[in-house]
Amino acid sequence: MNKFGFISLLLTFVLYFLQFIPMGISFQFETPFIITLVKIPIHIFAYENNEIFFWGIIANGNFQFWFNINILTGIFLLILTPLAAVLNIFGFCKENKTGKKLMNANFVILLIIFLYIIIGIPIYSEEIFGIQFGYFDIFLYLNYGFFILLINVIIAGIAYFTHPIK
Secondary structure: OHHHHHHHHHHHHHHHHEEEEEEEEEEEOOOOOOEEEEEOOOEEEEOOEEEEEOOOEEOOOOEEEEEHHHHHHHHHHHHHHHHHHHHHHHHHHHHOHHHHHHHHHHHHHHHHHHHHHHHHHHHHHHHHHHHOOOOOOOHHHHHHHHHHHHHHHHHHHHHEEEEEOO
């Protein structure tokens, strides 16, 4: 079992399914049952009141799926991310050449998603935000989700190169 592949899988699930990471959880017997004192937002990109997540965008408090805004971004973020997770699940458990190939596919897909965020979001920023960004303007609005994705790509690369073959 590849431990780096498992960590990459956990990071992929966190990025795909969570809107924030709760810190300082307190329990009570009233509603709501769990109160989080501090929330670390894990959206990829934030511009004014718009927050980009893997599953969609929250623009001025309104949620929209990627397919309503930009189909290509929906394919890259909404479909390829769970595909990478599924390939990772089967890859880190198998300690043979097939498992190594699946870990390679996971790494390549995460790298493509990472590159699309850097290159594709500025290209389609007019359609997404209503304002055209330059290629280096995107670095001004990156958030924690982007850096977690960068760590995930690095860990997926380590998982591929250290994958045991029996």
